[in-house]
Amino acid sequence: MRRHISLYGLTFSLPLLIWQLLFFVFPLFFLIALSFWTVRNFRMEPGFDTVNWVTMYGRPIFWQAYGTTLALAAAAAVLTSALAFPCAYAIAFKLSPAVQRWAVFLMVIPFFTSYLVRVYSWQVFLSDAGIINVMLGWLGLGPFRLLNTVGATMIGYLTLSLPLVILLQLFSLIFVDRTLIEAAHNMRCGRLRTVFAVVIPSARVGLVIAALFSFILCFGDFVSPIYLGGGDPTTLSILITDTTKSGQQWPRAAVIALTMIATLLVIAFLSVRFAYKGREK
Amino acid sequence: MTQDERGRHLSMSRRTALSLGAAALATPMLSRRAFAAPTQLTMLAWYGHAEPDIVAEFEAENNVKFVPKYYTGGDNMLGLISQSPPGTFDVILSDAEYVQQLNAAGYIEALDPADYPFDEFFPEFHRFPGHWDGDTLYSVITRFGFLGVAYNTDALTEAQASTYDVFWDPALQSKVGHFDWHLPNLGQISLLNGNASPYDIDAAAWDGVKEKTMSLRRQIGGFFDYGGTFSSLNNGQMLAFAGIGDWITGTLEKNGAKVRSVIPEQGGLQFTESFSIGKGSSKAELAKKWIQYITSAKGQAKSAQMAAYPCLIPNEKGWDVLNAENPQEAARQGMVPGQSNAMDMIRSGRIKYRQLPVQQSLEEWNDFWSDYKSA
Numbered sequence: 001m002r003r004h005i006s007l008y009g010l011t012f013s014l015p016l017l018i019w020q021l022l023f024f025v026f027p028l029f030f031l032i033a034l035s036f037w038t039v040r041n042f043r044m045e046p047g048f049d050t051v052n053w054v055t056m057y058g059r060p061i062f063w064q065a066y067g068t069t070l071a072l073a074a075a076a077a078v079l080t081s082a083l084a085f086p087c088a089y090a091i092a093f094k095l096s097p098a099v100q101r102w103a104v105f106l107m108v109i110p111f112f113t114s115y116l117v118r119v120y121s122w123q124v125f126l127s128d129a130g131i132i133n134v135m136l137g138w139l140g141l142g143p144f145r146l147l148n149t150v151g152a153t154m155i156g157y158l159t160l161s162l163p164l165v166i167l168l169q170l171f172s173l174i175f176v177d178r179t180l181i182e183a184a185h186n187m188r189c190g191r192l193r194t195v196f197a198v199v200i201p202s203a204r205v206g207l208v209i210a211a212l213f214s215f216i217l218c219f220g221d222f223v224s225p226i227y228l229g230g231g232d233p234t235t236l237s238i239l240i241t242d243t244t245k246s247g248q249q250w251p252r253a254a255v256i257a258l259t260m261i262a263t264l265l266v267i268a269f270l271s272v273r274f275a276y277k278g279r280e281k
Numbered sequence: 282m283t284q285d286e287r288g289r290h291l292s293m294s295r296r297t298a299l300s301l302g303a304a305a306l307a308t309p310m311l312s313r314r315a316f317a318a319p320t321q322l323t324m325l326a327w328y329g330h331a332e333p334d335i336v337a338e339f340e341a342e343n344n345v346k347f348v349p350k351y352y353t354g355g356d357n358m359l360g361l362i363s364q365s366p367p368g369t370f371d372v373i374l375s376d377a378e379y380v381q382q383l384n385a386a387g388y389i390e391a392l393d394p395a396d397y398p399f400d401e402f403f404p405e406f407h408r409f410p411g412h413w414d415g416d417t418l419y420s421v422i423t424r425f426g427f428l429g430v431a432y433n434t435d436a437l438t439e440a441q442a443s444t445y446d447v448f449w450d451p452a453l454q455s456k457v458g459h460f461d462w463h464l465p466n467l468g469q470i471s472l473l474n475g476n477a478s479p480y481d482i483d484a485a486a487w488d489g490v491k492e493k494t495m496s497l498r499r500q501i502g503g504f505f506d507y508g509g510t511f512s513s514l515n516n517g518q519m520l521a522f523a524g525i526g527d528w529i530t531g532t533l534e535k536n537g538a539k540v541r542s543v544i545p546e547q548g549g550l551q552f553t554e555s556f557s558i559g560k561g562s563s564k565a566e567l568a569k570k571w572i573q574y575i576t577s578a579k580g581q582a583k584s585a586q587m588a589a590y591p592c593l594i595p596n597e598k599g600w601d602v603l604n605a606e607n608p609q610e611a612a613r614q615g616m617v618p619g620q621s622n623a624m625d626m627i628r629s630g631r632i633k634y635r636q637l638p639v640q641q642s643l644e645e646w647n648d649f650w651s652d653y654k655s656a
Contacts, residue, residue, distance in 0.1 A: 042359040042386070059648075061655045127516045145455055147518055148503040230503025230513075231461065234655040242651050245353075247644055248360035 028261070035254035042248045056255040061234065066259070069235045072150070073219035076157035080165045080214040081207065083158070088169035089195070092176075104170070110163045119156050119227050126152050126228065148230030156224025161214040168213060172206020173199065208275035215271075216264055236260055319346040322567055325358060326351060326374035327554070328507065329589020338583075339574050345567060353507060354462055355379040356643075362388050368561030371568045377553035378464075378637045380420040381411045389557040392418045396569060397576055398596065405627055406595035410634065412555060420555040421572050424584050424592035427542075427623070427632055428465050428550040431514065431522035431530045434539045444545045445473040448523055454500055458519035461504040463650035465524040465550060468635055470494045472547045479550070481639040491649055498656050514540050527614065528552075531591040534613075544626060550635045551627070554592070578602045586610055593623050 036048045056062050091103045110118065125131045126146040136142040146152055176199055184194040200207065218224075222237035231238055236256055243253045322345050324331045331349030340346060352358040355376050362370065363386070375383055383389045399407050402422070412420040432442040436456075441447055448457050459466055471479035471490045482490065502519055503509070510529055513519040515538050522529075526549070530542045556575065558568045574580045581599025585591060586607060593614060594600065600618055604611045615623040626632050638646050 042356070042382070043363045059652075061652050064655050123512065123516070127518050129517050145502075148455070148513075226506070227509065230458075230505070230509075231654065232501070232503055234651070238654075239651070242647075242654070244360075245356055247356055247647065248363065 031254050031258055031261075034251055035258055037251045039247060039249055039251060044248070044250060052249075052251045052255050056252050062239065062256070065234045065236050065239045066263075068233045069219060069237075070263070072153065072157070072225075072235065073215045076154060076161065076218040077211045077215040079154065080158055080161050081169075081211045084162055084165040084169050084210070085207070088166050088173055089199070091166075091170050092173035104167065107163045107167050107170075110159075115160060116223055116227075118159050119223050122152070122155060122159065122228055123147060126155070147228065148232065150229065150233070153224050153229035156228040157214075157218040157221065160221060160224065161217045164217070165210045165214050168210035169203070169207055172203040172210070175206075176202040205275045208271050212268060212271045215267060219264060220260060317344060319344045320564065320567060321346050321348050322371050322564055322571065323348045323350065323369065323559075324372045324374070325349075325361060325370040325559075326372075327353075327589075329587055330374050332587075332589060334586075334588045335575075335583060339571060339580075343567065343570065345571075355464075359383070359386075362386075362559075368559065368563060370559040371562040371564045372571055373557045373559050374423075374554055375420065375557060376635070377409060377411050377420075377422075377555060378635060380555060380557065381414075382637075383557060384414055384419045388560050389419050390560055390562070390565060392421065392558065392569075392572075394418045397421045397573060398578075398598075401578060401598045402595045403597055403624060405624070409553065409555070420557040421576055422553055422555045422595050423572075423575055423581075424594050425551055425553040426526055426528045426592045427544055427626065428469065428524065428526040428552060428635070429542050429544040431525050431540060431542045433514070433517060433520040434541055435517070436520040439541070439543050442521065442541075442543045442545070445469055445523075445547055447521060447545075448497055448500060450500075450521075453521055455502040456518075456520040457497070457500045458502055458510065458513055458522045459504045460510050460522065460524035460529075461506055461654075462524060463646050464635060464637070465552070467494065467646060467650070468550050468633075469523055470497075472550070472633065475547075477633075478639075479633055480636040483640055487641055491653075494649075494653055495656060498653060504654055514538065526550075526552075528590040528592055531614065532589070535591070535610075544631060548631045548633060549626070551632045552635050582606055585614065585616065 033046075034044075035052055036050065038045050038047055038049050038051065091100055095103060123130070127133070128143045128145065128147070130147070132146060133143040136144065180198050180202060181194055184198045189197060220237060222235075222241065225231065225235045225238055229235075234242075236259075240253045240256050243249045243256065319340065320343075324347050326349060328351045329335070331347040331351075336347050350361065350370065352361055355378065358373075358375060359379060359382060362373070362383070373383065373389060380389075397418075406422050409422050412418065412422065430442045430445065430447060432447070436453075437447065441450075447453070467490055468479045470493050471482060471486070474486065474489050474493055476482050476486055476490075503513065505513055505519075507529075510522065510525060511533065514522060514530065515533055517539075525542070527542045530538075530540045533540050556572045558565050558572070562568055575584055576596060578596055578598035579602060581594040581596040582602035585594045585599065585603050591610070591614060593616060594603070597618070600611065600616045603616060604618070608617075611617055615621075615626075637643055
């Protein structure tokens with residue numbers, strides 16, 4: 001019987017295993033190998049040379065870009081989670097099931113359009129002669145520099161991750177045990193205290209995973225920093241394109257990419273550990 | 282022969298059917314020449330060079346279909362070639378400074394100068410630097426342009442924009458943009474620093490260029506690719522731009538945007554585009570025919586007005602065709618013979634060739650550019 005279950009399990013997990021091997025494990029090993037190759041006359045030469053690691057880790061710009069990217073992605077994850085929570089909470093606890101379904105549908109709609117198009121359309125709002133500045137002009141204010149700023153990059157990050165974070169938060173809030181909330185109310189807990197003492201701890205795993213997804217998406221994003229941030233400050237994704245554009249330094253770009261992957265793995269591990277802390281008891 | 286009505290009818294019917302069948306079977310054979318699938322010609326080029334406004338006539342006349350692969354810079358172009366098997370690209374468009382590297386790497390075929398209309402070209406373009414290795418030709422110049430100060434005509438006058446110092450104008454803080462490529466930008470700063478050969482500078486001059494460039498950093502509103510440069514100039518987000526010229530502002534100006542380019546008093550840079558035949562191309566004859574077409578007077582006039590971005594052309598007779606076809610555009614670009622025109626700028630020494638750095642490595646210039654961007 002055990003043998004049958006194992007075969008059954010293997011049969012159904014095999015496609016996933018093959019998929020992961022083909023599209024994650026092998027490319028990852030290739031990326032590691034590539035980071036030790038060298039480039040001569042725009043041609044990559046296989047070998048084992050640590051020069052790319054030494055060069056990239058020895059450049060202040062790399063660490064500046066690393067710190068900037070980390071800070072921007074973390075800020076985006078916190079901001080997105082904070083903005084998403086009231087929305088997800090309202091949908092989960094205040095709306096009828098029918099309206100909830102419509103709300104979820106509306107959340108999914110942004111995914112039907114290209115992220116690049118959505119980011120480009122923000123330029124129409126944020127440019128000096130854009131809609132926001134024109135409206136501020138009617139009030140005798142501005143024009144303010146909105147485009148090509150860190151704030152504009154952050155708006156792009158929110159555009160990218162907010163709908164997904166709301167959905168993930170929503171799915172975790174829906175499964176919060178309602179009896180706990182009623183018990184809190186019976187014990188004269190106010191609404192705000194109930195949220196912080198009962199709802200958030202109960203939905204902690206989903207909320208942390210949602211924030212993690214936001215961080216992952218923003219950490220590797222290239223579109224918003226370029227088209228809304230004007231490429232300033234340099235993020236790791238911009239540094240990768242700069243590195244490959246000049247002299248075809250793909251091995252150096254591999255060093256940046258591997259550092260990004262390692263960072264995301266560590267952040268994901270710590271986040272999941274925090275999310276499930278105390279759950280195994 | 283003595284068939285009855287029915288028999289004749291049947292016989293005719295059979296004959297008709299056979300005739301129709303034979304005709305149907307023969308039709309593809311008879312019309313194979315007329316309806317043969319077009320020969321595919323692969324072109325590696327900047328965006329726009331294999332678009333219908335440029336290639337449609339040649340395609341129709343020669344039953345050819347261009348398959349373009351567009352790139353966004355010389356390094357990118359070399360990378361694409363180095364990662365492709367020999368013979369992948371039949372026609373290669375390259376900026377002049379990269380032709381030598383294409384040749385050194387063995388990516389392009391030697392050409393016979395007699396095949397191309399050099400006698401119609403201005404003398405300055407008969408033996409363009411880098412296109413020849415000794416007496417062997419490797420690339421044929423097809424168009425060129427000048428890089429200077431691009432500016433918003435509502436914000437700046439031509440006189441104000443006629444110096445690179447305008448980039449440091451406090452009124453333009455955060456309104457100066459860079460076309461995100463180190464060669465043209467650093468070359469312009471080198472000109473501003475008074476380097477007669479902007480790319481052939483010693484260590485002290487290079488330090489001077491770096492210092493001067495860094496002092497511009499707080500003025501910069503962004504670093505833009507091709508599309509971003511277009512949009513930020515068009516919507517007035519950037520009021521002045523370094524590293525570009527009429528090849529971008531010309532298209533915008535023709536479409537009503539309030540932008541222009543000017544060659545400042547410190548001089549301008551010349552970029553040059555030329556066509557080569559890819560090493561190992563199985564369609565070298567057709568590729569040669571294309572280069573002959575686009576460098577002919579007719580093809581040159583077409584190239585000068587290319588929808589993606591206009592350019593100056595080296596074929597003097599092409600100037601005549603352009604003036605006959607579109608005198609307004611010829612005047613706008615400064616290609617009217619007998620008047621003060623684009624050639625005067627070259628001949629007076631105001632324009633320097635854009636090159637790869639001579640005394641420093643390309644990597645050194647690029648690394649500084651990355652540092653500058655993140656400063």
